[in-house]
């Protein structure tokens with residue numbers, strides 16, 4: 001396996017491209033939005049600089065990783081991929097379309113993985129003619145720093161696909177945890193309702209946003225408060241996960257998404273961020 005195709009260059013796709021490029025793979029990072037690709041390239045570069053300045057990468061490793069990363073708006077550039085990881089917007093129909101198109105483009109033996117937070121992998125697999133080679137690879141945010149990757153086996157995923165994906169995850173310096181294909185898998189099944197409850201607490205005026213975050217940090221030893229974490233994940237992504245899981249999203253969460261306050265990526269969510 002030499003070349004990895006990454007589809008979607010947002011928060012997650014850029015991080016996934018970075019860890020693949022750092023692990024020595026040639027990467028094609030594809031997005032429909034040219035501006036987003038430029039942002040992704042700059043953010044990978046700056047993240048690699050930071051890791052090198054902290055001594056976590058040598059300057060040679062940093063430079064090689066940058067050389068390994070190629071950005072493109074041409075879907076056909078993904079053709080030479082030996083493994084694909086999709087990290088486009090969390091919308092079921094969009095993902096099904098991307099998988100159908102990838103299925104027609106790449107070699108028959110290529111495994112197609114989705115970083116979806118909540119969409120059933122079995123449904124995505126059904127959009128292709130290679131359902132045995134479809135799997136979930138749910139990376140955590142921020143990808144370069146977080147160790148866990150939830151590996152989701154669709155009903156149709158073969159043992160060989162599972163084995164290759166576990167090996168790749170380890171090559172990327174991550175620890176895989178295999179889970180069954182159910183809405184929200186394991187991490188978001190637990191995390192998303194918790195974040196939603198934090199928004200409900202704010203909406204009901206139980207405490208200020210700062211105090212809700214502080215209480216969970218010093219009361220539960222969370223490294224980050226739930227409202228800060230929701231901003232970090234993206235409020236649109238949080239909302240979509242809750243909907244897919246059949247949970248009732250907080251009215252405040254819905255309102256903020258409708259207003260385009262999506263968290264860090266748009267500069268404003270529960271908090272304001274310089275972008």
Ligand SMILES: NC(=O)c1ccc[n+]([C@@H]2O[C@H](COP(=O)([O-])OP(=O)(O)OC[C@H]3O[C@@H](n4cnc5c(N)ncnc54)[C@H](O)[C@@H]3O)[C@@H](O)[C@H]2O)c1
Nearest residue numbers: 008009010011012031032033087088089090116117141233
């Ligand atoms: N944000 C998180 O904390 C987190 C964590 C784990 C998994 N995920 C999942 O990762 C995926 C991406 O999430 P994100 O937070 O990076 O979202 P994002 O909004 O930051 O990025 C999504 C990207 O997909 C691109 N895109 C849209 N349509 C496309 C298409 N047809 N082809 C290629 N690219 C397309 C958009 O231009 C955008 O750059 C989602 O499935 C999400 O559920 C997110």
